[in-house]
Amino acid sequence: MHDIKAIRENPAAFDAALSRRGGDGVSGAVLAIDAARREKITAAEAAQAEQNKASKEVGAAKARGDEDEFQRLRALVADKKAEVARLKDEAQAEDTRLTALLAEIPNLPYDDVPDGADEDDNVEVTRWGTPREFDFAPKEHFEIAGVIPGMDFETAAKISGSRFVLLQGAVARVHRALAQFMLDTHVTENGLTETNSPVLVRDEAMYGTDKLPKFGEDSYQTTEGAWLVPTSEVPLTYSVAGDVLDEAALPIRLTAHTLCFRSEAGSAGRDTSGMLRQHQFEKVEMVSITHPDASDDEQKRMLRCAEDLLERLGVPYRTVVLCTGDMGFGARRTYDIEAWLPGQDTYREISSVSTTGDFQARRMNARFRPAEGGKPEFVHTLNGSGLAVGRCLIAVLENGQQADGSVTLPEVLHPYLGGKAQITAEGVLA
Template identity: 75%
Template sequence: MHDIRTIRDNPAAFDAALARRGLPPMSQDLLSLDTKRRAAIGGAETALAERNAASKQVGAAKASGDEAEFERLRALVAAKKEEIARLEEESRVADAALRDALLEIPNLPDTDVPDGADEADNVEINRHGTPPDFDFAPKEHYEIAGVVPGMDFETAAKLSGSRFVLLRGGVARIHRALAQFMLDTHVAENGLMEHTTPVLVRDDAMLGTDKLPKFGDDSFLTREGYWLIPTSEVTLTYSVAGDVLDAADLPRRMVAHTLCFRSEAGSAGRDTSGMLRQHQFEKVEMVSITHPDHSRAELDRMTRCAEGILETLGLAYRTVVLCTGDMGFGARRTHDIEVWLPGQNTYREISSCSTTGDFQARRMNARFKPAGGGKPEFVHTLNGSGLAVGRCLIAVLENGQQADGSVRLPEALGPWLGGKLTLTLDGTLA
């Protein structure tokens, strides 16, 4: 959420930053609400002071026997009480309207984020590895002979409908091994603290991590009023809501492997074949809570943590900086990592690492005490996939496919697969 004081101090800069996102000017509407709110607050404070002064004089007028003055002052006190109530209600309404308006406005891009309209304007900043050269036409993951026995969409549809999958046998074990490999790597090599979090959260957690109100239609809400998390970014980030951390405790680096749920309301008809875009999926998520001075360096570090997983698995990828027109709602800067998928003959997103600056911290009031003392300041929050487990499974299967329909698996997974690195035609590991 944005700081209205910053908008008040430089409305032109605020509108210029919104324009980079293709949005119209909004500062004047916000400042109009702010003026109404401040006027109501100021009026209520003045009326309260006048009421208090009159209240003190009532007793003196009564004691002096000045009945007319006594009645005038008593009437004034009553009138001021009504005026205060009216102005406080005006202030409350204006404050709620301002807050609601601010909650709907996306974060402002960093100055070095490239301008652009859509993904075609994203800028590549890194490329690693060479896509494999097959002597046969590579298939998509769900078409590979050895994968078919272990990737059951028909049974999943019978259970839950479209965009679900039932994994079994060797494919299920590879999926589990990938998640364990990612977690162990992030903990042992990258210094992240492992967490296990709930997957059901209240409104406040979704609101504080900018998923509400903007993305309510893209998430699942239970009859009891709990939201199924779209990612553990929500739970890990909101774990510091309302806290005042010590500067010495920053950065706080966290990682969790959870189920994630998305209704995909805005993606009808996209990637309906296979398990690239599902309502339920698993992800290993990284979150950092950091000092404002270090958030950009932390973004680069987080990006390298995600890239390192792909490098260890021997998968070709490229990393791009998202342009202003392709950035997510809460991001100041985003690095997307795209893995090579031979079946589609293209790179597809497998991780998105973003810094939100203090955008989420303001919404959830997460602050830190400066080392040199002084007023608490808002922390900066970052999040990134480390990685999306299902998409990583797709990449491993497609890049390792053999001409006979079996799949050769990355050696890095050996410790988590009992040394069995071949998915056979019957869907078992050997």
């Protein structure tokens, strides 16, 4: 949510920043509604003052026996009371219109975010690892002999429809080991607090984390009205909604491993092979609640936490900063980490690390009390994948595949697999 005061003070700057994301100038529409709302509020206050004044004079007129004046003042009080109620209702209606309009406007990019229209304009900032040279044609994850027995799309389709997968045996265990490795690293080395969060949330949580109203069609809603989370960013971030935190409590760093659900509306025909784009998937999420002055450094810290996981797994990757045209609705700056997938001969996104500034905090009224005193201020919120478990599984399988159909597994996972180091060509851990 945007600060209406900032738009009032510099509407041209607001429109200029929004135009970098391809948006039209909206400050005129915003300020017109805001002016109408403020006019109604001012009029209501004036009518209330007249009502209060007349109310005081009613008793005096009655005491001196001035019946005509008494009746006139009584009628005036009633008229002003009705006028105040009407003006307040009209002001509330304008306020609702204003809130609805502001809720549809994306966050403004930071000045250092590169301009661009789409993913082709993203800018690479770092690259780690050298893609392995194969002496055979590398396969995609679902084509590897040792993986095929443990990655069943047909049965999943029979159970749930398209874009689901049934993982079994060795593949399921490696998938679980990856999530445990990520969580353990975040908790024991990165200082995040492990959280077991709900995957069903209320409208307010989706709205507060900018998923509603813009992206309702991309999420699943139950018949009772609750939403299945698209990511645990929603419950973790919304956990501080309405709070006034002590500055000393910041930063708050949380992590959770949850199921995530996305309808993938509008993505028909994209990445339909294998398990790259699924309706249900697992992710280890990182969320930070910070002081505004610390949010830039916190984003860099979170990015390193995610990159380090891939380095430990031996998966080559590159990190890009997203251009203005490719950023998510609520982001002010986003870094994507893209893992090398030899089966596709390309890098594919495995993590996004975003800072939203105070955009989400305003929507959910999350603030902190400065240590030196003064009015509470809005916190900054950040979120990032650390990592997408299914996509990490794909990367591990494709980068570790061997000519005979087996898969060599990263050493860092061996303790989570009872010392096993590979998936055989028959699909068994060994």
